[in-house]
Amino acid sequence: xxxxxxxxxxxxxxxxxxxxxxxxxxxxxxxxxxxxxxxxxxxxxxxxxxxxxxxxxxxxxxxxxxxxxxxxxxxxxxxxxxxxxxxxxxxxxxxxxxxxxxxxxxxxxxxxxxxxxxxxxxxxxxxxxxxxxxxxxxxxxxxxxxxxxxxxxxxxxxxxxxxxxxxxxxxxxxxxxxxxxxxxxxxxxxxxxxxxxxxxxxxxxxxxxxxxxxxxxxxxxxxxxxxxxxxxxxxxxxxxxxxxxxxxxxxxxxxxxxxxxxxxxxxxxxxxxxxxxxxxxxxxxxx
Ligand SMILES: [Zn+2]
Numbered sequence: 001x002x003x004x005x006x007x008x009x010x011x012x013x014x015x016x017x018x019x020x021x022x023x024x025x026x027x028x029x030x031x032x033x034x035x036x037x038x039x040x041x042x043x044x045x046x047x048x049x050x051x052x053x054x055x056x057x058x059x060x061x062x063x064x065x066x067x068x069x070x071x072x073x074x075x076x077x078x079x080x081x082x083x084x085x086x087x088x089x090x091x092x093x094x095x096x097x098x099x100x101x102x103x104x105x106x107x108x109x110x111x112x113x114x115x116x117x118x119x120x121x122x123x124x125x126x127x128x129x130x131x132x133x134x135x136x137x138x139x140x141x142x143x144x145x146x147x148x149x150x151x152x153x154x155x156x157x158x159x160x161x162x163x164x165x166x167x168x169x170x171x172x173x174x175x176x177x178x179x180x181x182x183x184x185x186x187x188x189x190x191x192x193x194x195x196x197x198x199x200x201x202x203x204x205x206x207x208x209x210x211x212x213x214x215x216x217x218x219x220x221x222x223x224x225x226x227x228x229x230x231x232x233x234x235x236x237x238x239x240x241x242x243x244x245x246x247x248x249x250x251x252x253x254x255x256x257x258x259x260x261x262x263x264x265x266x267x268x269x270x271x272x273x274x275x276x277x278x279x280x281x282x283x284x285x286x287x
Pocket of ligand 1: 186187188189190191257258261262263264265
């Protein structure tokens with residue numbers, strides 16, 4: 001067991017974690033030693049950043065190239081009215097600094113691209129995809145598959161959300177000689193092999209989204225990341241959770257690794273993110 005280094009202030013701050021057997025001082029230490037890259041400081045990123053910071057994740061990276069607009073504030077609750085016009089990464093970093101001095105924040109005011117994804121993701125234990133477009137979503141998936149990086153996925157559309165977790169822990173499993181599927185976990189492309197053609201999905205700004213919806217979905221993503229870092233509980237691995245706010249239903253469907261997946265299948269077409277054009281289509285997720 002590693003030496004415990006929680007000081008008195010931390011034992012107080014995290015006392016409701018520490019008193020639970022499933023976490024304890026050792027689990028809290030793991031969180032404090034953990035690092036998470038949050039891609040997008042919008043609707044999904046806001047609650048994720050807030051709860052990850054409150055939980056004492058020791059280092060948070062925040063990637064976003066946007067500035068805060070007033071129309072964001074209906075759902076992007078890490079930002080305030082005074083932040084309109086400021087870079088979202090700065091506004092989010094200020095929020096975290098005010099909430100929890102244990103958390104170091106790295107801000108990246110840029111758009112994630114095939115050219116920078118390796119440098120950014122390589123610095124962190126886990127990636128939380130809070131992006132608002134298919135290009136970033138597929139880029140993150142492909143990079144995380146190719147590097148074995150765990151990735152929390154969330155997406156929203158009007159009144160509906162979906163969440164799953166990709167540990168990308170394939171442990172060197174090979175398909176057996178019969179070509180049967182392995183026990184390997186699926187990736188995003190196993191479920192949705194290709195991004196929709198640009199223009200075939202509604203424009204994100206005109207579709208609208210229930211403001212509280214990304215709060216629910218982003219919180220579930222943060223829950224999965226905390227569980228992953230703790231090494232506790234049953235992750236949403238191989239399961240896609242679908243949330244319908246209007247019907248107030250949560251449904252979980254099993255998702256399997258696809259041996260014909262273009263990135264994690266038996267004969268992958270994608271061997272480098274440099275091989276793929278990720279630009280284009282707008283999101284179904286309206287961040
Ligand atoms: Zn796959």
